[in-house]
Amino acid sequence: MDFRLTDEQRLFRETLRDFVDTEIVPVAREWEQSGRYPTEIVEKMKQLGLFGLAVPESHGGLSADTVSFALAFEEISRGWMGVAGILGSHSVSCFMLARHGTEEQKRRYLPELATGARRTGIALTEPGAGTDLQGIRTTARRDGPDGDYIVNGTKMWITNARYADPLPVLVKTDPSADPAHKGMSILLVEAGSPGFEVTADIGKLGYKGPESCEVVLTDVRVPASQLLGGVEGRGLQQALSSLETGRINIAARSVGIAQRAYDEALGYARARTAFGRPIGEFQAVEQRLAQIAVRLQAARLMTYWAASRMDDGVRMDTESGMAKIFASEQALECAIDSMRIHGGYGYSTEFEVERLYRDAPLMSIGEGTNDVLRGVVAKALLAGKATIR
Structure with missing residues (x-):
């Protein structure tokens, strides 16, 4: 087993690391606290081609391997996790469009999505349906001689909602279908469509920078050509296959x-003194610092392992679920231990660690809650679809 990055991956990481250290780290705390949208950072990400991470080279994207994809989100989140969210929803949607879209849909959208001239997200969750996507109530009925869809419903927690064009929306094209997923489809709804309204930004504990919005669709007319893949009834499968990358x-x-929790804890343990010596020389702090490092490196290796499995071309919903469960829970533990090393200063908004503590819990909720994913992993193991050896 070779756990080393390739030369290309190392160069990519160095480029990202320099970008994060110079463009994100110096402004993240101030902008996050003031609620300022990171416009300048987004423009720099466009210049670096990061909006094309999941877009094939044939349509102007980077077509990044999955390990490099992971490196991008790791490095950006080290600076400001919220900024990574802007790329996250966009990349999931690009991956879905590249894998499942018609040739005309790919030609129309992917080149501009790759440059960031267009941005996108994905509208799945509703006020009464989060983890259980088959319970959505947004409907799309056919109307008129051209068979346009008329869409009605409400979506919640939509990242990039104010910038997405198009916004893929999961709908029920056949609400009576049994099982429900056979009546679900994805429509590519363009910004400015009459009846499409972003009504409110949802207040959040953390994950600040990108907006998370409620979207209301009232008699929105969507051309039949905007049906993802051109065939009804495949929307849930299209969404779930893309969430593997998510x-x-x-x-x-x-x-x-x-990583940032470790960096902050290590720096503070070296600089802060008590009883005439650095607190890093006290055994209690040493033990906690070592535990952060162990958790960090284990989470990193599991994440790269799952990413490499996807690059091998195998189905990796179990591996990605395991990596997401483990890494997200370690992130919260590392943030808490870093805060403990900081003592009272860890609770202060003048230090980075309190933002890490607020951002970390979302990782165990987003892209499927950890409790649900544990069930998914267990079922795969019991059915013999995944083997741990």
């Missing part, structure tokens, strides 16, 4: 949070 993205973001 779980790698969340696992990698978790590693970024854990």
